[in-house]
Every structure is written in C-alpha cells, then in structure tokens.
Amino acid sequence: MRHQRAHFDLFALQVAALVATGCGGSMAAFDTQFPDNVRTDLSRVLSQMGRASEVEGPANALGRPILVAAAHGQKKLFAYDLGRGRRMWERDGSVDSRPVIGGRVTIFASGDDVVCLSLENGTEVWRLAREGRSFRGAAIDADTVAVTLGEPEAGALDTSSAGRSVVLGVGADDGGVRFRHEVDHMVAAPAVAHGLVFLPWDRQNLSVLDASSGEETARLRSTDDVFAYAMATPSGVYYGSRGVYRLTARSAAGTKRDAAYFEPHVTGAPGEPTFGPDGYATQAEGRNARERIRFHWSPTLGHDDVSFAGGAIYFLYFRYVFALGAQDGQLRWVYRHSGDIASLQVTGPGIALADDQGNVVLVDGERGLPRWRTSTGSPILAGTFDAAGFWPGATESTEDVGVRRRLLEVIFDADNRLAPARAFAVDLLAKLGDEEVTGDLIEIAGRRSLAQPIRTAAGQKLLDRQMGGTRIVEALGRRYSFLDQTETPPVGLLARAAAAMAVREAVPGLIRHLMSHETEAAALPDVVSAIVTLGDRSAAGSLRDFVIRYHADDVLGDHRSALSLAAAGALRLGGSDEVAAMRKVAEDPFCLPDVATAIRTALAEVAPVAQSPEEPAPTQETPQEPEGAQPAPASEPTRFLSDTQIQAALGEYYDELRACVVNNRNTPSPPARVRIIFIVFSDGHAERTSVSPPNPPAEQCLAEQIATVQFPQILEVRQQVTYWLPIRSPSLQVTPVPPTPAPAPPQGAAQPPAPAPAPAPPAPSAAPPAPAPAPRAPAPAPGH
Secondary structure, three states: OHHHHHHHHHHHHHHHHHHHHOOOOOOOOOOOOOOOOOHHHHHHHHHHHOOOOOOOOOOOOOOOOEEEEEEOOOOEEEEEEOOOOEEEEEEEOOOOOOOEEEOOEEEEEEOOEEEEEEOOOOOEEEEEEOOOOEEEEEEEEOOEEEEEEEOOOOOOOOOOOOOOEEEEEEEOOOOOEEEEEEEOOOEOOOEEEOOEEEEEEOOOEEEEEEOOOOOEEEEEEOOOOOOOEEEEEOOEEEEEOOOEEEOOHHHHHOOOOOOEEEOOOOOOOOOOOOOOOOOOOOOOOOOOHHHHEEEEOOEEOOOOOOEEHHHEEEEEEOOEEEEEEOOOOOEEEEEEOOOOEEEEEEOOOEEEEEEOOOEEEEEEOOOOOEEEEEEOOOOEEEEEEEOOOOOOOOOOOOOOOOHHHHHHHHHOOOOHHHHHHHHHHHHHHHOOOOOHHHHHHHHHHHOOOOOHHHHHHHHHHHHHOOOOHHHHHHHHOOOOEOOOOEOOOOHHHHHHHHHHHOOHHHHHHHHHHHHOOOOOHHHHHHHHHHHHHHOOHHHHHHHHHHHHHHOOOHHHHHHOHHHHHHHHHHHHHOOHHHHHHHHHHHHOOOOOHHHHHHHHHHHHHHHHHHOOOOOOOOOOOOOOOOOOOOOOOOOOOEOOOOHHHHHHHHHHHHHHHHHHHHHOOOOOOOOOEEEEEEEEEOOOOEEEEEEEOOOHHHHHHHHHHHHOOOOOOEOOOEEEEEEEEEOOOHHHOOOOOOOOOOOOOOOOOOOOOOOOOOOOOOEOOEOOOOOOOOOOOOOOOOOO
C-alpha cells in the first residue's frame, strides 16, 4: 500500500504540473513543485549520457595539451601549447575570470561581457552582455555553452536562496541564445555533457536541463548534504562540496550513505578545502584564495562508485601540494614549489602546475618529483589546463630526499602566510613511524623563529608519541650557546613528554634544568611534576634543595606551584631527612605563605608514612635508649634506612673514608668536609658513589670503600644517601653536639669503642656519634 500510495502521489503531482503549464506543456525549470529524486527521470538522463569511458587526453577539439592563462598585470590572455612548447596566440583585453576551455573555444568574463575566443587562433567568436550581473561560470560541450550569471551582491558565503540568477544556453559557434531562465534562486556554475546541462542551486538541488531547449528533465535533492559544484568528464558527471558524488542510479536516494559518494579520510587540512570550486562564488581571476586551497583529482571508472587516478587526491595550498591516499588519507609525498601555483590539473601520470611567474612544471604522481618544465614567458594571474594524459619524456633528474626531509622543508619554510599548511605538515610528520621524528618535533617546538601555531602543533604531537625517548634525553642535555647557534630546548614540553612516555632516563637532565637559573619559570611546574612521576629516592634531595633555595623568594611569580609540587614530591620520594627539612621550611617566617600552607598539607599526608621504626612520629613519646647502648637490630627490613642505621654501618670505615680524601687531595690542604652521595639497594649493597667537591681519585677510592659496606636490607628498591664526611675537624660536622661526660653504660650493655686519634665518625646529614646518645637535629640542605 505504501508503494502504491507513493506512485499515486507522484502521478497526481505530475498531472497537476501538466494542468498548471497548459495542455502538452511542461513545468518550468527550477519550479519548486518539480518532483525530485525520481528514479525514472534519472534513468533517462543516465541513458542519454551513454557509457562512460576513461579520461585519456585533452577534451578540446584540437586534441592538444593546452594552457590558457591571464597574464598578470598585462591585461592579456594567451594560449600555450605544452606539447610543442610554444605560445599559440595572445590577445589584449581585461580578463576578469579564470578562462574555461572546451570544444573549439575558450570563454571568460571581460568587463561587462562574457567573451568567447577561438581556441586555435584567439580570434573573437562572440560576446554576450552580462546584464550587470556577476559571472559565476560557464561550461562547454561540443556546440553548446552554458553560462550562469548572478546578482553582484550575492556572495559565495550566502547560504540562503536570496538573489536572482540567470542561466543561459548559447551556441558555441555563433553565440545564439537557445534558452534563458531568470529565477529567484542561487544557481551555481554549470557542467555540460551529452546534450545535458547540470546545475546545482540553493545548495541542496541539482537540476538537469536539456541543452537545446532548457527544459528541466530531472532533479536531485540532498537531504543530508550541500551541492556547490558540478563537473562533467568522459568517466561521468560529478558533483558535491566537501566530498564528491558520482551521478549513478543510486543518486536518486538523495543521501550520502546510499549514493556513490566519497569523502576524504583527511583530518586537519587547513582552509576547509572542497573537492571543486565553489560554483556560487563570483569568478575572481585567481585573486580568490579559495581558488588556491582545494583538493584536485582525476576520476577513473569504478564499479558504480567514485575512483581516482592512481588512487590519490592532491591537496593544494598556494605553493604546496600534498599527495594523499584516497582511501586511507596517508601522505604519499609533498611537493614545495618556489612560487604560488596559479593553476593545477591532475593529468593521470602526475600533476601539471603553472606558477605566478609563468613556469609550467610536471610532477610525477608516484614520488612527487619534478620531471619536466617549460616557461610561458609571462607571469600568470589565473590559468586553466586542458592537458589530461600529457606526459612527455622526463628532462629532469631530481634526488628524492624522502618524505620526512621534504615535510621538514615545508615546516621550516619562511613564508608565514602559509603557517596553517605548515602546521598541517607537522601533523603529517608526526604520523611517520620513525624515531627520528621525535627529535624533529622537539626541534620544531623549540624553534622560536617559527610561527606559534606550528610550534603548538609540534608540541601536541610530541605529547602523543610513544617512541623516541632517547631524543628527549638528548634534548635535555642541550643548552643555549650563541657560538654554537643552539637554542634552549623547550624544557617544560620535554618534561611532559618524558612523563607521558615514562622515560626514566630523563630524570638527571630534568634535575639539571630544575636547578639551572636559565630555565624559564613557566617550565618549572612541568619539570617538577615529571621528576616526581619518573624519579625515585635519588631525586628527593634535589627537590628538597629546590624548595629550600626558593621558598622565600618570589622570583617564580605565578609559577610558585613548582615549589608546592617539589615539596610534596620530596616528601613522597624521600625519607626522614626530607620530612625534617620541609618542616623547617614551613616554619620559616620568610616562607611564601601559600607555599608554607601547601607544605603543611603535604606533611600531614605523608609525614607519618615517612617515619621509620627507629624514628617514631613526633606526636608519640620517643623511648630513650640507655646511654652507651647500641641500637637493637630491626627484626624486619624497614622502608628506608634511618640515620642511625647508616651511621652504624659506616662508623667503622671512617678512617678509611677520610684517608681517601686526605691522600688524594687536589689542593694544598684538604677540604673542611666533603659530601658523599650513593645509592643503597634493597639487598643492602651500595653503588653509584659521587663526591663534592669533585675529585676523581678520591671519588674512586670512596666508591671502592663504600662498595664493601653491607647495609641493612630495605623494602624500597633503592635509597639515595647523602653523607657529610668531616675532614679537618669534627667541629665542622653538620650539627655539633656539646661535649658531655660519658656515663658508665648499664650492666650488660656493649662497651663503646676506645676513642681513636682521628675525629669521631660522622652521621649522614645528622649529628656525629658521641660517647652518649643525644637528640639529633635535622641537617641543613646543601647550599642553604
């Protein structure tokens, strides 16, 4: 019943149309009552079009590969025979549109007229008054010319149906008007083929007119898209806007899903490129930027579908051409021309382009290398190729440096007009599966001479990558040098990237930048966050030192959050030393108020966890050990070693450690004290010893001695220990303890060792051992 009802409604509509137009008449073209998406109407159109064929050569009647172009600044139109390499003719006069080539003629707007010239010799065949209207376009097929004129005030961005349009059918040989329609609709530039005229209008409809009578024979209406252009080729008729439809029986569905439709799988292409010129726009002889930002393509026969020569589409952006896979959107190659491209055509084997200096270049479609070139002798404002299939023998041999290098040439181009396309090139570069690309993105993001959108695009793509961590580590080792012409790397971005990739090897470089005065304050929160995310116990001391250095200084300005993050990180990664240091900072009356508040909050969250069994929380009463007694060994490993455990392990090695420094001193007198840093691992062995002030022989000796020490086992994987070794006098220890008489030890307690002539063994970042235990004070951080 539903189908019968539909047929009845259609029949009633057709009868009403016949009555309205008179006996034996037909409905006027562009009438809003004309039935659309009627399969029988479309079938008649497809039948008249006949069988499609491949595009094999030029469409003009001369059969020659030709370029017709308007000379820039010369009010001149000329034709150039590409096959013979010479100018065919030139003609003086204003040229106000891109020329159209077809049959035996070329057509363009000139002043108040539409002018038709002989393609063979450039003589005027006819001219047609524009009636004060704008020229939207023309199309030529054999002996038929279709022309669309519009209201001058109706622009390309007008999406309403306002504005009158005039559609003309003209004889190509004599300019005689065969039909004329003046309608209250926005009608786009036409396409002509097989005695039919195809016209998009009101951005939703595509009408098919008989080229002889102008009678409308079929209409398509989109229910989910817009129509902005139509074009006819031997392989079929195509129409669309952001994508492309091929006219088939499926087109009667009126939807993207059911029609033969293609939309590129390309994201981020700048300028909102279309698959054809906007047919509603007034022709602007190449001065409209949209004429130089669009997709170019050459259709081939497909099985009731949309297919492209070489399986590729070409995105033009002024003087860059990106060849992309039609089905996957993947970059095949990029070509960078020396000047703006005034005209481009996909010839099949490659692309032909003409630039604003009058040069013509053929670029092969396989690798994007220039293979042939000639010069027309005149700068070009706008031009049109009719050169399908043209591919002479290659006269140039160009080295292929690869897609990556060519993308970088585009990205580092100095033409800032083209920054959007260069940012698009960054997106394409980031898709390459090459570890070196990570280094490229770092270089781009850090190059201050580049436009900000390009640097921003590189930074975002760097954060999305999961390979090339070694490039991040290398970049963190780079510093600014005027002589070497190196710039400071984008430290904040590198920190975020290292954290995203879990590049733990980046921590030392991040710490160097954290403590460097050259690092921008804005980067410090990111640097600290990355150190906390990637670091271990060995990073806690640096975070602590950073807080101590800047906690009372407003030099960080709006980026003081780095201090709060560093304090929390030091407490999270560190142990009792960091807890004591952060308490002291929070109590400092000169500490920035917001920093002090943040530190107190962090202490409340992590301080109880950081306490070792030997160091109860401050809220608990600390049990007093008998004087002279040795600390009882822990029955189970603790999370970190306490100062007492470290002191007990190193105490008997004090003489040997001091001798390493005294015997290998590099100054007339030994230093007052040295700082020894080493890592204790979970099984109790120590490695990675370093010493400050630097002294390689002493450091090697100390490392050998400390490697022989067996420390208690710990639960953490590793722990960084900072140990201050007094050399000249015990009074130079971190926290001096007043001498007190040593009381007799309780019965059964271990006897203290006899005093040695050398100073008593020190405590790491704490008080030195004394004959009797005394309360310990937290050690000040280095450099404080």
